[in-house]
Amino acid sequence: MKFRAAPEVRGAPLLRTVAAFGCALAVFVAATLPLRATANAAELQRWNDGRQPSFTLPDTDGADIALDTARGHVALVHFFATWCAPCRGELPALNRLAARANGSVKVFAISVAEVDLRVRRFIQTVPVDFSILLDRDRAVAKAWKVSTLPTTFVLDTDLSPKLLVETEYAWDHIDPAKLADTLVSGARERSPQ
Amino acid sequence: MHLDKRDFLKTGTAFALTAGLPLPAFAQGTFAPRPGIWRNFEIVTKLEIAEPAGKAQAWIPLPSVNEKDWFKSGGSRWATNGVATQPRDPRYGAEMLHVEWTEGEKAPWVELTSKVSTQDRAIDLSIPGTSSLELSATERTLNTEGSDLIPIDGIVKETSDAIVTGKTTEVEKVHAIYGWIVEKTFRDAKVRGCGIGDIAAMLKTGNLGGKCADLNALFVGLVRAAGIPARDVYGIRVAPSKFGYKALGAGSEVITKAQHCRAEIFLAGYGWVPIDPADVRKVVLEEPPGNLPIDNPKVVAARKTLFGAWEGNWLAYNFAHDVALPGSNGPKLGFLMYPQAECGNARLDCHDPDTFKYTIRSRELTAA
Numbered sequence: 014m015k016f017r018a019a020p021e022v023r024g025a026p027l028l029r030t031v032a033a034f035g036c037a038l039a040v041f042v043a044a045t046l047p048l049r050a051t052a053n054a055a056e057l058q059r060w061n062d063g064r065q066p067s068f069t070l071p072d073t074d075g076a077d078i079a080l081d082t083a084r085g086h087v088a089l090v091h092f093f094a095t096w097c098a099p100c101r102g103e104l105p106a107l108n109r110l111a112a113r114a115n116g117s118v119k120v121f122a123i124s125v126a127e128v129d130l131r132v133r134r135f136i137q138t139v140p141v142d143f144s145i146l147l148d149r150d151r152a153v154a155k156a157w158k159v160s161t162l163p164t165t166f167v168l169d170t171d172l173s174p175k176l177l178v179e180t181e182y183a184w185d186h187i188d189p190a191k192l193a194d195t196l197v198s199g200a201r202e203r204s205p206q
Numbered sequence: 207m208h209l210d211k212r213d214f215l216k217t218g219t220a221f222a223l224t225a226g227l228p229l230p231a232f233a234q235g236t237f238a239p240r241p242g243i244w245r246n247f248e249i250v251t252k253l254e255i256a257e258p259a260g261k262a263q264a265w266i267p268l269p270s271v272n273e274k275d276w277f278k279s280g281g282s283r284w285a286t287n288g289v290a291t292q293p294r295d296p297r298y299g300a301e302m303l304h305v306e307w308t309e310g311e312k313a314p315w316v317e318l319t320s321k322v323s324t325q326d327r328a329i330d331l332s333i334p335g336t337s338s339l340e341l342s343a344t345e346r347t348l349n350t351e352g353s354d355l356i357p358i359d360g361i362v363k364e365t366s367d368a369i370v371t372g373k374t375t376e377v378e379k380v381h382a383i384y385g386w387i388v389e390k391t392f393r394d395a396k397v398r399g400c401g402i403g404d405i406a407a408m409l410k411t412g413n414l415g416g417k418c419a420d421l422n423a424l425f426v427g428l429v430r431a432a433g434i435p436a437r438d439v440y441g442i443r444v445a446p447s448k449f450g451y452k453a454l455g456a457g458s459e460v461i462t463k464a465q466h467c468r469a470e471i472f473l474a475g476y477g478w479v480p481i482d483p484a485d486v487r488k489v490v491l492e493e494p495p496g497n498l499p500i501d502n503p504k505v506v507a508a509r510k511t512l513f514g515a516w517e518g519n520w521l522a523y524n525f526a527h528d529v530a531l532p533g534s535n536g537p538k539l540g541f542l543m544y545p546q547a548e549c550g551n552a553r554l555d556c557h558d559p560d561t562f563k564y565t566i567r568s569r570e571l572t573a574a
Binding site: 021094 | 389391400406407498501551552
């Protein structure tokens with residue numbers, strides 16, 4: 014990965030030049046937004062790791078919840094943190110997806126490396142109908158090779174991970190029935206913007 | 207009214223003396239910590255647990271560093287309505303006050319008073335070093351291996367190798383990594399997503415913004431990946447900077463949120479050398495008026511000075527990583543720099559004042 018230098022390193026004159034172009038660029042971007050949004054849309058990518066990791070984690074009430082309880086259903090395993098700004102908007106969207114799925118999709122939201130009380134307070138403000146699990150020492154996140162939050166895996170009915178997305182995703186546009194078909198057909202599922 | 211420069215400086219001096227403040231040294235354009243004068247501080251931590259549910263316990267870091275040239279931990283005393291012990295992390299020697307309260311205690315509290323002595327450090331890496339200090343094999347291993355939050359393989363090793371390409375001496379390699387941290391670690395709003403907390407995740411996501419513990423952990427990891435011993439030093443600021451840097455000192459006697467992590471590297475001929483790239487970034491971001499350009503004189507001075515020197519206005523708690531809290535069933539801490547507490551099996555949020563209230567105050571003592 015190539016890392017950019019901090020803005021202040023690049024110098025004020027450059028910033029002034031960029032600002033001057035900014036106005037004209039904004040018009041161009043607005044005019045081509047639908048095409049550009051499609052080109053940059055988040056995608057559910059095929060997960061080719063080949064492993065089939067699992068977990069049993071405590072929920073916020075202290076009960077141990079196993080991934081295996083979702084066998085026979087499509088499952089979404091969503092890694093997040095309450096302090097991560099891109100994560101916060103996804104939980105309600107995942108809740109709506111689970112409601113549309115009417116039981117055919119099971120969602121597990123896993124808080125990574127947070128104290129219990131912070132997570133409990135957070136979900137009081139963002140109530141959801143699925144389990145919020147606590148990966149206190151990052152062991153499960155590491156076992157699933159998660160580096161970025163949010164990251165979501167989509168598992169087939171045998172609980173084999175098939176798709177993942179390593180950024181926030183527009184779950185409101187997902188048809189649960191079509192998602193299940195996608196796991197079978199192998200087609201990429203784009204997030205419309 | 208017209209003021210020429212001499213009048214302005216005189217006016218500034220008069221104001222400073224009237225206010226009882228030292229003349230900001232930076233007005234003279236210098237940021238030059240110099241060892242030679244020990245300063246003594248008393249630090250008082252008061253901790254209370256509101257609404258305890260179940261058995262409550264707390265852990266407070268104690269000053270555990272003793273380095274003859276710059277820091278002496280002078281001992282601690284405490285008062286509490288619980289039972290206190292003073293366990294020590296076996297690997298890094300980090301000491302902590304562990305207090306346990308009986309279940310049903312309605313108002314758990316503890317007050318801890320610690321004394322320390324500290325002075326400035328300054329090592330000139332442009333002249334050959336004369337130190338005969340060597341690390342034992344155990345010490346070298348401890349300070350070149352990875353930890354839970356500081357892996358040194360994979361992308362960390364790749365990044366380190368790329369930064370030090372073409373550098374031959376250890377000083378050159380560390381200086382290259384230091385410059386890389388200073389110039390690359392910023393919060394890029396275009397980068398979505400957050401890392402899961404270790405330095406590899408920072409590099410993989412490209413999200414290189416963070417606090418001192420994140421940035422200096424990244425520095426330490428990259429240096430260790432280059433095979434050079436390095437360590438974080440976890441502590442807290444105890445006094446203002448006498449060089450006029452608002453961002454590099456405690457703003458008042460209340461230092462509850464003044465925790466700060468520094469770093470050291472070990473070089474043959476020099477011993478442990480103070481380095482603090484995170485504080486250079488802090489000057490960029492927070493030194494008034496904020497968001498200073500990298501060529502601002504205060505940033506330039508900080509960047510030059512904080513490679514080999516730092517000011518003795520800071521208390522060093524410990525060098526510890528992956529700290530297990532005795533008596534807790536919870537996970538290890540990546541580092542011990544803040545008080546910690548649990549009620550039942552639930553670890554409290556050390557940043558939530560509603561449930562876990564503590565204050566830390568600093569007072570400089572006159573020489574005995």
